[in-house]
Amino acid sequence: MxxxxxxxxxxxxxxxxxxxxxxxxxxxxxxxxxxxxxxxxxxxxxxxxxxxxxxxxxxxxxxxxxxxxxxxxxxxxxxxxxxxRPAAAQKIRDPFLLQLFAGHHLPPALMRAQLERQLAEHRQELATYEAQNARFYKRPPEQQQMLWLSHQPLLLGIETEKAWIQWAERLLQRLQQEESGAQN
Structure with missing residues (x-):
């Protein structure tokens, strides 16, 4: 594409x-x-x-x-x-995930700070998507019907951000536990 x-x-x-x-x-x-x-x-x-x-x-x-x-x-x-034309499936290419993959070389506090920054960005992205979604539903019904397929990537984006945030919150808890354990 x-x-x-x-x-x-x-x-x-x-x-x-x-x-x-x-x-x-x-x-x-x-x-x-x-x-x-x-x-x-x-x-x-x-x-x-x-x-x-x-x-x-x-x-x-x-x-x-x-x-x-x-x-x-x-x-x-x-x-x-x-x-x-058929579209190829896209692989994830995320610099933060690569950093996380090598995260065992970083102190938990540094990894946690990086994750918190990423989490803030994903929360902001989710808020942006949700605002755009609300605007879509303010369109006249005939436009919503015409553009319902065009709307689907936005809905996927919302679900993706929600899943990423849930995953990151669990990871953040684990990093905080690791950091607390290292300090004891």
Whole structure:
């Protein structure tokens, strides 16, 4: 899968400028796919040059003109082709888990501090996902029906963060016990 697939999918839902697209990306696809602002704009230009996107310039008062992108029929056909391809299962690639794997080389207090930092980040991510989930349910019912499959990665993200937090809380308890035992 690719950034191309993500961009086409987001523009299929609603046309938009590069800025609009980046904001939508950050509120949805960014939870399971990453891209920089520059990568997003490069991909938009490439898709436009290939005839997969139309670009309409909108004049704005006191600001640079805004380019609004939308899918062409060729873009929709490409999106259907990309959506039909089998997706490979993704392996977890998490630097903290690698650090934890070598954690026996660290004092329990240091490992605990690292885990507490990670736990705070995952709790924040869960809060972000839950806020986005609440916004989804404020959409009109016909949009919820149209986008219910697009909503599923967010629901998986919520469950994943909850599971990670539960796992980390148990691990934190164990590290605290280890630390207490080392001090006695």
């Amino acid at each position: 690719s950034l191309r697939f993500a961009v086409l999918t987001l523009l299929d839902i609603e046309p938009g400028s590069g800025y609009d697209l980046k904001r939508r990306f950050e509120r949805s696809v960014n939870h399971f796919w990453s891209a920089s602002h520059q990568q997003m704009y490069r991909e938009l230009h490439k898709l436009h040059q290939e005839g997969l996107l139309d670009c309409e310039e909108q004049i704005q008062d006191g600001r640079p003109d805004k380019k609004v992108y939308s899918l062409t029929e060729a873009g929709r056909a490409t999106l259907r082709q990309l959506a039909a």
